[in-house]
Amino acid sequence: MGFSDADIQAIWLTFRLAGLTTLLLLLIGTPIAWWLARTRSRWKGPVGAVVALPLVLPPTVIGFYLLVAMGPNGPVGQLTQAVGIGLLPFTFWGLVIASVFYSMPFVVQPIQNAIEALGERPLEVAATLRAGPWDRFFSVVVPLARPGFLTAAILGFAHTVGEFGVVLMIGGNIPGATRVVSVQIYDYVEAMEYGQAHWLAMSMVIFSFLVLLALYTLNPNQRRF
Amino acid sequence: MKTIPKTLTALALLAGACAAQAETVQVAVAANFTAPMKVIAEAFAQDTGHKAEAAYGSTGKFYAQITNGAPFQVFLAADDTTPAKLEDEGMTRPGTRFTYATGTLVLWSADPALIKDGARVLGRNQFRKLAIANPKTAPYGTAAVEVMKALQVDQMLAPKLVQGENIAQTYQFVSTGNAELGFVALSQAFKDGQITGGSAWVVPAEMHEPIRQDAVILKTGEGNAAANAFMDYLKSDKVKAIIRSFGYEI
Numbered sequence: 247m248g249f250s251d252a253d254i255q256a257i258w259l260t261f262r263l264a265g266l267t268t269l270l271l272l273l274i275g276t277p278i279a280w281w282l283a284r285t286r287s288r289w290k291g292p293v294g295a296v297v298a299l300p301l302v303l304p305p306t307v308i309g310f311y312l313l314v315a316m317g318p319n320g321p322v323g324q325l326t327q328a329v330g331i332g333l334l335p336f337t338f339w340g341l342v343i344a345s346v347f348y349s350m351p352f353v354v355q356p357i358q359n360a361i362e363a364l365g366e367r368p369l370e371v372a373a374t375l376r377a378g379p380w381d382r383f384f385s386v387v388v389p390l391a392r393p394g395f396l397t398a399a400i401l402g403f404a405h406t407v408g409e410f411g412v413v414l415m416i417g418g419n420i421p422g423a424t425r426v427v428s429v430q431i432y433d434y435v436e437a438m439e440y441g442q443a444h445w446l447a448m449s450m451v452i453f454s455f456l457v458l459l460a461l462y463t464l465n466p467n468q469r470r471f
Numbered sequence: 472m473k474t475i476p477k478t479l480t481a482l483a484l485l486a487g488a489c490a491a492q493a494e495t496v497q498v499a500v501a502a503n504f505t506a507p508m509k510v511i512a513e514a515f516a517q518d519t520g521h522k523a524e525a526a527y528g529s530t531g532k533f534y535a536q537i538t539n540g541a542p543f544q545v546f547l548a549a550d551d552t553t554p555a556k557l558e559d560e561g562m563t564r565p566g567t568r569f570t571y572a573t574g575t576l577v578l579w580s581a582d583p584a585l586i587k588d589g590a591r592v593l594g595r596n597q598f599r600k601l602a603i604a605n606p607k608t609a610p611y612g613t614a615a616v617e618v619m620k621a622l623q624v625d626q627m628l629a630p631k632l633v634q635g636e637n638i639a640q641t642y643q644f645v646s647t648g649n650a651e652l653g654f655v656a657l658s659q660a661f662k663d664g665q666i667t668g669g670s671a672w673v674v675p676a677e678m679h680e681p682i683r684q685d686a687v688i689l690k691t692g693e694g695n696a697a698a699n700a701f702m703d704y705l706k707s708d709k710v711k712a713i714i715r716s717f718g719y720e721i
Contacts, residue, residue, distance in 0.1 A: 318648040335649045336600055336633045418633030418644065419605060432636070436531030436608040438556075 247441055255422055256430040256446075263338070263426060264406040267345040271353040271402045272395070274346065279357035279398075280387075298351045305348070305411025312344050313416050336418035341426075344416055345406045353402040360394020361387060393465050404457045408450075495522040496697035497542055499533040501549035501684060502639040503574060503611060503656035507717040508547070514713070515704050521697035529637040531608045537562060537689060544692030545701055547571060547684065549638070550610040554685040567688040571705050572719040574682035575657035576614045576674040579666075581646050586670040592652065593624045598631070602644040602653030605634045611641075614679035615654035621678050657718030664716070676720070684719075 249257070282294055300308060315322045316334040323333055334340030368390060372382045388395065410428040417424030419433070427446060434443035500508045505527045512523040523545075530549040537543060537557060546563075548554050551570065557563050578586060578593070586592050593601075604612030612634070619625040633649075635641030638656050645653040657673060660666055686705060692698035704710055711721050 313643070313647055313649060316649075333599070333649065335644075414636060415640075418600070418602070418650075419636070420633060433605065433607060435535055436529055436605070436636070438531060438534060 247445060249445060250442070252421065253430060253446055256425055256427045259422060260407055260426040263341055263345060264403045266342055267349060267406045268399055268402045270342070270346050271349060272399060275350060275353040275398065276357055279354045280361060282354070283358045283361035297354050300348045301351050306415065308344070308348060309412040309415025312412065316340060316416065335416045336420060336424060338423045340416055341413060341424055344412050345409060348409060348412050349402045349405045352405045353398040356394045356397040356401065357391065360391035364390055396465055397461060400457060400461045404454060408454065493520045493522065494695055494697035495524055496544050496692070496695055496701050498523050498525045498545045498547060498701065499537065499541070499543040500525045500527050500547045501530050502527050502637045503549055503658055504547055504572070504684070505639065506658055507714055507719070510713050511710055514709065515701060519700050519704065521700050523697070523701050529608065542691060543689055544695050544698040545686065545688055547686045549684055551683040551685040554687040557687065557689070562690055564688040564690060564693060567702060568685055569706070570683050571686040572684045572714050572721055574611060574684055575676065575718050575720065576611060576618065576654055576679060576682065577657040577660055578652060578672040578674060579645060579655050579660045579669060580652035580671070581648055581669040582651065583670050585652060586672050589672040590622055592672070593619070593622060593628065596627060598651040600633050600650035601628055601631050602633050602635060602641045602650035604638045604641045604654070605636055609637055610682045611638045611654065611656055614682055617679040618654070618674050661718035662716070
């Protein structure tokens, strides 16, 4: 047996989705994590709670509201239509946006924890040595919080690969655009093609194991997520 | 103080008596049959005293669950092949399988103005997305593809297709307006002889293979009085009338 062409297309699509999502999440999540780690604002609680929401909400809730919000009558849908992008459901970019929201806590929280663990001191020392804010960030925070960033990237990627419910609800199962590996497996099971389902499902198990193994081996001291 | 044990005994006896007569049957129901099943279950409880508890989902998923020991006693499938397959595998009570409904396909839009002249809306091709159920797994999806082939629009429309995992999700795509139109089950957009909202084209039955939906008592339903009663009830004229009122043939 082995992988069919459709399987390979789904695997490639899944990695593209996860890669892009992780990249965007590192760009968006880092400032949020930085702010959450250092602010004393009364908004810290509410913002932290919103970021963590996808941890506890079932994917059906997120998928349903994204479908309604991104639809032609929803606020996001009206905005995207007004600026000429069209509607997001059933598109690759729609999945990217959904995944960014859905995997956000897996990226923000490890970075936030790593920055909190640094404390004020290294930054104060760097400031006395006349390092500017950007210099302090890239020369002090990034190297010292490197395990946190690594954990964030790996978890963000892996969690997006493992996404299913949200994709099912807003994806529309389009080959090459929204039919990711988890949906492909679901289709095989629904069609009672268990042999094909096993191939992909077992590959997912091995992949996920290797990712987590890498995480724990490269990052033995990082347990803060 | 004396009256309390007496009351308890009486209650226990009453509960025992009820349990002996009224049983509960767990029914796995194809998603397209959700609306009629709710009406039938209520009437069933009133007329027989038994209770029918329904779980709604896709036929393929139910197949996987049933072959792995799910506690359903009756299966109302969306097709006739899955119950036959279960029968071949010895998972059903032999001789109980029958067609309880034949599905009708409808091209439906939430927009009341979109489908005015039947199938021509497909040929004009002035829409963004057309939703169908997954043709690989859902009989209504297979029928939808047959209809598009018969109309010779299948290749033109292929880039616009979005698939729901079952007919319920396909309906959801259309009702939220994310797909302007889609092929769904008439039962989803039809009540008491008319379309409930939006606009529609009821696909003539001869344009696709009949969507025969079979029911069967599973092996786990052996000795369950409610399972037998429910199957008999499904064949009654009263239920046939209910099923027809939701746009099925029988």
